Amino acid sequence: MRILIVEDEINLADALTQILKKQNYSVDAVYDGQSGLDNALSGIYDLILLDIMLPEMDGITVLKKLRGEGVATSVILLTAKGDTSDKITGLDYGADDYVAKPFSTGELLARIRAVMRRKGELVPEDGMKYGDIELNTSSLKLTCKGKELKLILKESELMELLMTRKTSVTSKEQMIEKMWGFDSDVEHNNVEVYISFLRKKLVFLQSSVRINTIRGVGYVLEASD
Known part of the structure; x- marks a missing residue:
C-alpha cells in the first residue's frame, strides 16, 4: 500500500x-x-x-x-x-x-x-489470502499449506498489489507507479524480474496460484481448483 x-x-x-x-x-x-x-x-x-x-x-x-x-x-x-x-x-x-x-x-x-x-482494501493484521496462499505484509512471509518463504520488500509489495486486485489485470505501468512512484525511472524489465522471482517461489511452495501474463496488457493471479 x-x-x-x-x-x-x-x-x-x-x-x-x-x-x-x-x-x-x-x-x-x-x-x-x-x-x-x-x-x-x-x-x-x-x-x-x-x-x-x-x-x-x-x-x-x-x-x-x-x-x-x-x-x-x-x-x-x-x-x-x-x-x-x-x-x-x-x-x-x-x-x-x-x-x-x-x-x-x-x-x-x-x-x-x-x-x-x-474502503474495502485488504488490510488485515494477520495477513492477506488468495487461493491457497497467505501473505503477511508485516513479516513479509508467504505461506502455503504449512510451508513458508520470506520475501524481500518489493516482492511482498508486488504480491500484495496482485492479491488486492484479485482477478483484475495489473499493467507494468501500474506496478511501477505503485511500487516506485509516478516519477520513477524504473523500467519494465525490473517488474519482469520480480514477477519471475514470485513465480519461482509459488512453485517452490507447491501453490495452485499462478501469475498469468496477459500479453500486451499485464499480469493477473489465477488460483486453480
Whole structure:
C-alpha cells in the first residue's frame, strides 16, 4: 500500500515516513499543499495523510480540489487538537477520518487500518489470502499449506498489489507507479524480474496460484481448483 504524507513540519513528516516504512508501507512525503495536490492527482496513492495548516495551499483546499477532480483516495486529516471547525469542514468535504496532534503511533496505525477496511482494501493484521496462499505484509512471509518463504520488500509489495486486485489485470505501468512512484525511472524489465522471482517461489511452495501474463496488457493471479 502506498501512502502520501503532506506535512510542513519536516521532522514530523520524516518521523512518520520512517514509522510507516517499518510497517512495510511505501511512503512519499511532501511539505506544502501545492506539492501535495500535484502528487495526489497522480492517482497512485491508497491513502493520504494531510495536514490542514500548510504553506502555498491549505489542506482543506487540497482536499476540496481532489474531490472536485473525482479523486477518491482515502484521506486522514492531521489537525490541531481541539480545532473542531476544521475537522467538521474536512469531513464535509470528503475526508475519511482525522487525527489530532499530538497523536500516538498506535492510534495512527489503527486509524489507517480502519479507513482502508472501510474502503474495502485488504488490510488485515494477520495477513492477506488468495487461493491457497497467505501473505503477511508485516513479516513479509508467504505461506502455503504449512510451508513458508520470506520475501524481500518489493516482492511482498508486488504480491500484495496482485492479491488486492484479485482477478483484475495489473499493467507494468501500474506496478511501477505503485511500487516506485509516478516519477520513477524504473523500467519494465525490473517488474519482469520480480514477477519471475514470485513465480519461482509459488512453485517452490507447491501453490495452485499462478501469475498469468496477459500479453500486451499485464499480469493477473489465477488460483486453480
